[in-house]
Amino acid sequence: MIIRFDFSAQSPQETCDDTAGVLFQRFGRGRVRFSVAIAQDELDRAGYGQAGYTRMEVSTIPERRPGHRSVNAPLSGTGLVLDTRTVFRARRRKRGPVLPGGILLITMCALAAGERERFLAQFIRAARFMEMQRGFIRAHLFESMASDSGCAFVNVARWQDAPAFQAAFASTAFQQLITGGFQPRSQILVARLQGCTHDARSHDCTD
Known part of the structure; x- marks a missing residue:
């Protein structure tokens, strides 16, 4: 299954008028689509940047019909479409209930040529650490199918709240x-x- 990400930037008025929370649809044979608004935040990113997107839509596409190829667009542009495949999953190792709500941390990673294996090794080490931390729920790492997309990997991690992640x-x-x-x-x-009131696993668009 191909996971398609569509990042877009809306005007301030469109962002204010947009519905809060998650817009979610499920189709037949495991196909899922959901859309989330990107929030304003005060995270200390410790050297990481912040793209100017205001909405992320995620959908699943059967392999036999991948649709249009990924768009070659800069991370800071008005839009970016990525067709990806899941390459790694992490799940929390601490027991306890998962409460409704929480946050999604979406990390968009651009790499230079030849950095893939080094990046994956670092990511897996970091993910194993996060699995043990309070508030971590799950994460999925997706790899772009297009070499010229401007974004090699997208990591989508769900946390119980922003302070736990920080x-x-x-x-x-x-x-x-x-x-x-x-x-x-x-x-x-x-x-x-x-x-959000439906099954929390739906936000991953992969379960």
């Missing part, structure tokens, strides 16, 4: 794991999931 992200132990130099070419977006 505490784990700012910890010395985590910062020592992300020393590969990818931060200046990666950007973090935040989407809030308040008001």
Whole structure:
């Protein structure tokens, strides 16, 4: 299954008029589509950037009908469409209930030629650390199918709340794991999931 990301930038008025929360649809044979508004936030990104997108739509597409190829657009542009495949999953290892709502942390990663394997090794080490942290729920790493897309990987992680993520992200132990130099070419977006009442797994668009 191909996972398609569509990042777009709306005008301030369109953003204000947009509905809050998550717009969600499920089709037959496991096909899913959902849309989230990118929130304003005060995260300390520790060297990571922040793209100017205001909405992310995610849909699943059967492999036999991939549709149009990924658009070659800069991360800071008005729009970006990526056809991707899931390459890694992480799930929380701490027991306890998963409450409704929370946040999505969307990290868009641009790499130079020859950096894929080094990036994946660093990402897996960092994900194993995050699996043990309070508030982490799950994460999926997606790899772009187009080499010229301007974004090689998209990581979508669900956390119980922003303070839990910020505490784990700012910890010395985590910062020592992300020393590969990818931060200046990666950007973090935040989407809030308040008001969601359906199964939390649906937000991953992969389960």
